[in-house]
Amino acid sequence: MPREFKRSDRVASQIKREMADLIRVGVKDPELGMVTVSDAELTKDLSVATIYVSFLLPKITPQQCIKKLQGFAPELRQGLSKRLRIRVLPEIRFSYDDSLERGQRMESLLLGLNQAPVELEGDED
Numbered sequence: 252m253p254r255e256f257k258r259s260d261r262v263a264s265q266i267k268r269e270m271a272d273l274i275r276v277g278v279k280d281p282e283l284g285m286v287t288v289s290d291a292e293l294t295k296d297l298s299v300a301t302i303y304v305s306f307l308l309p310k311i312t313p314q315q316c317i318k319k320l321q322g323f324a325p326e327l328r329q330g331l332s333k334r335l336r337i338r339v340l341p342e343i344r345f346s347y348d349d350s351l352e353r354g355q356r357m358e359s360l361l362l363g364l365n366q367a368p369v370e371l372e373g374d375e376d
Contacts, residue, residue: 259293265335266300267291270343273330274304278323283316284309289348293341300341303348313347320345 271288278286285307292301306316324343332340 257295259295259297262297262335262337263291263293263300266293266331266341267302269331269334270302270327273327273334274320274323277326277330278320280319282310283319286316286320289350297337297339297341299344301344301346303346305348305351313349317345317347 267288267290270291274286274288283306287305287307288302289305290303292303293299304317304320306313309316311319321344324345328340328343331343
């Protein structure tokens, strides 16, 4: 019977949990606001981990936040090495997750459609 989950998926899930905790405890930068880890993807060979993050109330742009967070990557990777039991620790890369913004924009568009008056063609009095 084949495995239900690939090893890279299981390791990515563990990295996501641990990275969220490490960022919460270890990254103290008020410019970033609150950092949320939304997902982690790992290459098949487990060499690169892409951590998807979003920011709540940042004082700088998301691109600047990613650069600052990338500066913390060596320390976070070291903390991750103490928590995970894998032979080779992946390189850590951060990527901005804009799904919250896209969701809010979609919701506002739908609300706008819902509130717009509907005119039916051929409805003449």
